[in-house]
Structures are given as C-alpha cells and as structure tokens.
Amino acid sequence: MMRTEGDSWDIVTSVGLTALGVATFRALETIDPEPMIHDDYAAWFVEAAGEPHFTQMLDDPASVGKMRRFGRFMGVRTRFFDEFFAAAWQQGVRQAVILASGLDARAYRLDWPAGTVVFEIDQPRVLEFKDRVLAEHGAVAKADRRVVAVDLRDDWPAALTAAGLDPERPTAWSAEGLLPFLPGSAHDALFERIDALSSPGSSVATDDFGRGLDPQRFADTEEKFFGSNPFGNLDVSDLWYDDARAVPGDWLARQGWSVHSTTPVDLAAGYAQPITDMPAELLDLMQQARYVSAEKRR
Ligand SMILES: C[S@@+](CC[C@H](N)C(=O)[O-])C[C@H]1O[C@@H](n2cnc3c(N)ncnc32)[C@H](O)[C@@H]1O
Numbered sequence: 001m002m003r004t005e006g007d008s009w010d011i012v013t014s015v016g017l018t019a020l021g022v023a024t025f026r027a028l029e030t031i032d033p034e035p036m037i038h039d040d041y042a043a044w045f046v047e048a049a050g051e052p053h054f055t056q057m058l059d060d061p062a063s064v065g066k067m068r069r070f071g072r073f074m075g076v077r078t079r080f081f082d083e084f085f086a087a088a089w090q091q092g093v094r095q096a097v098i099l100a101s102g103l104d105a106r107a108y109r110l111d112w113p114a115g116t117v118v119f120e121i122d123q124p125r126v127l128e129f130k131d132r133v134l135a136e137h138g139a140v141a142k143a144d145r146r147v148v149a150v151d152l153r154d155d156w157p158a159a160l161t162a163a164g165l166d167p168e169r170p171t172a173w174s175a176e177g178l179l180p181f182l183p184g185s186a187h188d189a190l191f192e193r194i195d196a197l198s199s200p201g202s203s204v205a206t207d208d209f210g211r212g213l214d215p216q217r218f219a220d221t222e223e224k225f226f227g228s229n230p231f232g233n234l235d236v237s238d239l240w241y242d243d244a245r246a247v248p249g250d251w252l253a254r255q256g257w258s259v260h261s262t263t264p265v266d267l268a269a270g271y272a273q274p275i276t277d278m279p280a281e282l283l284d285l286m287q288q289a290r291y292v293s294a295e296k297r298r
Pocket of ligand 1: 015018023101103123
C-alpha cells in the first residue's frame, strides 16, 4: 500500500497514472474495428503525457496483445456511464457532477442538451494537465463545463457549491473508477454527501469492485491473463484501500434510492458486444464488479 493521508499526484504518478491508463484503453477501444465507444480526445492526453508505457501501447496497438481484454472492460464501463448521463438528461436533468473526472472527456464528447452544467472534480494537477491539452487542441465543450480542483477526501461539497452546483435542482452524479482509491471514511462520506446534495429526480452511477476484489488476486490475475500488467510498472492494487466501507448499492437503497445493479458481462451482452474470449477465472474476477445506478424519487 503506497498511499498516505493527503497524498497528491500528477498525471504520470500514483493515482494520476491510472487516469492516463484508462484514457489509453479508451483510445485503443476507439480505434478497434468494433469499438464499444468513441473517445477521440483520449489519444491527445496519452500523446501529451509522453509516458513511455502508454505511449508505446498507442504507437503500436498490435503490441497490446492480451491486455486488450482489459480494454474491453474499460469500453463496457465507459458506455455504461455514457448511457447513464443520456438517461438523466432525457429525464430533464441539466446538472451533472463527474467525481474523479480524470481524463474523462464527456463534457466534450456527449451531446448534452442546451443549458446543461457539467462539473468535474479531481486533483489540481490532473485537471491542470487536462485543461492544458484540451486548450492546445482548441477543444470546445458541449456543456457549461466547470472544473473543481479539490481532493475528494476534503470538503468537496463546499468547493462544488461555490462553483455553482444548485442542490435544489436534480443532479446526475458519476463516480467511475474511483471507489477503491478512497479510504473507507471518505468513501462513505462521498455517498452521504451525494445524498445530502441531491434533490428528488437526482441519480448516481458508480462501479463498485466490492470486497470480492482483493488486491493480491487482482495483481496475480493481471500477470496471468493480460500477459503483462496493463499499467506497466504500476501495480494499481497497491493504490487501493481495503478497509471497511459501506456497500454503495445497499447504502443508497437504505436511504430510499431506487437501485439497479448489474455486471460487466451482462452489460456487454446488452450492448450486443458479448465478452466471449475470457478465461473463466478472469471472468469470475471481473464479475465481482457491480455497475450500480440509483435514482432518488423523493
Ligand atoms: C482510474 S482514474 C478514473 C478517472 C475517470 N473517472 C475515468 O474513468 O476515466 C481515478 C481518478 O480518481 C481520481 N482520484 C482518486 N482519488 C481522489 C481524491 N482523493 N481526490 C480527487 N481525485 C481523486 C484520480 O486523480 C484519477 O483521476
């Protein structure tokens, strides 16, 4: 476990590097002959960061080999959250919060209805890098994008409301690829704060690896089934906390949210992109993940 209280990072170190990693897999998914998603922004970030492992993967996609298996799961995940936001705006929600946004380009990629405000929360150096690259490419957001540079272990609701979040209006929240990186106290506070800031009509989506995914098992499986570590020299599971925490879906249900939970394999089948070439042991591991969406009706 490499984490310390109040630790920080940029896009090529510690937890920041995981954001670059998932952007790399989104870039690879985008150029796949049968892509699950399109993210034309992801490659910009990988090129700009110049980190050797991920740069090599994009320069020579053939070298990615079995690590593409990991990428397919990233494609499923991206599509799940894309569809979550689309469902929210179809319900009339015009306020979105992307918690731990990393290099998520949804504010640019998705066709948000006019008048939608999209808040992005992440650590300052991650967001500085992201903004610099987007500015260099002249990218134009398709929503009123507001960047909130704050640590999610700190008082992020104060920073978010200062940036203009209106708790009286419904909000669509995402926490994608975030939960294991938070200590249990910050993890549980995250959902308590989302609940407190959510008026009826709000919704939240997250991917919950749960207690079933123990770090050592993940590390062993990476080597065994992806051929090598998708994140290069970084053992992502070293960055995770495995202390006690609430189960997000159960906790939200107890607060009266209407909860739906599914697995990556079921999602992929629903997207007509069934995951077929996975060894059973790997599938079992990835199936520990739950993709949870919940709606606050009252
Ligand atoms: C695996 S990346 C996922 C990024 C993005 N959600 C995506 O799926 O592309 C994890 C992200 O969580 C952010 N993160 C983790 N802990 C955080 C914290 N305490 N405060 C702010 N951001 C945090 C990291 O900076 C990083 O961008």
